Amino acid sequence: MLATAATLTVSAAQAAGDLNVICSADVVICEQLQGDFEAKHDIKVNMVRLSSGESYAKIRAEARNPKTDIWWGGTGDPHLQAASEGLTEKYESEKLGELHAWAQLQAASSGHRTVGVYAGALGWGYNTDILKDKGIAEPGCWADLLKPELKGEVQVANPNSSGTAYTALASLVQIMGEDEAFEYLKKLNDNVSQYTKSGSAPVKAAARGETGLGIVFMHDAIAQAASGFPVKAIAPCEGTGYEIGSMSIVKGAKNMDNAKIWYDWALTPEVQSRMKDAKSFQLPSNKAAEVPPEAPKFEDIKLIDYDFATYGNPETRKRLLERWDNEIGAIAN
Incomplete structure (x- = not known):
């Protein structure tokens, strides 16, 4: 009996403790994940x-x-940049085989230092009331965002702080060519009222009526529409990039065992099927997870063959961000 009690004490000690999490999604889904995990585990989550x-x-x-x-x-x-710099830990979850090919490819391309947890296409959301009141036609293409009637009505995040905005920058480079993309961004700056810190902030501003349009991932626009705001999501006619939202364990993590528990848990269909309850409409990476009916489906969108390896490379990323700072940030409104 004493031996059994000792074993149980050790198991409880291993399962208990803390877990320090950075969450790079909307605060609602972050809080839901924290609550759900703590309800199932004897582990306190400290989340930022x-x-x-x-x-x-x-x-x-x-x-x-x-x-x-x-x-x-x-x-x-x-995430790929952190992996290439050895900042994250190699880990192959037992759930890996349950994931969509794009999530498994993300893991393989990083040497299993990150994995895909969801995916979503880039586009924008616009306030239907504002554009109707101002007599502005629905912008369906990247080219439409340069029209003079949208002056002061566009918001997009700063790519230095926002992964959404970096995806937009890298997508435009791949669609147009690098020099042409920066010429486009210089022209777009005439219509931009603000470069936000957060990637989802522009469409939240559009939902509140503070701006006409926000360049965001389409699921963020749909989340605003699902909350009752007059927002419509658009996939650009010329084509668009997409994200593979990812998850990584930090190399040298002080709570490594608990990090692996979270990692495996976050890849389960039960957890990913709950995303919609936080009005999070990305495509889940587990093939058995429930796909929200509102989620933008890749088969309905003209997607580019986004080069994650190149644009997740530290040198490429650093060079593009420096060029953005010099050519766009320097003239930002």
């Missing part, structure tokens, strides 16, 4: 919400003394 770019910067700055155990969500490019 940061955008993808901020998360990468924090993990990189703390590399010698990690204060984060696991990074959940946010665009895959900075």
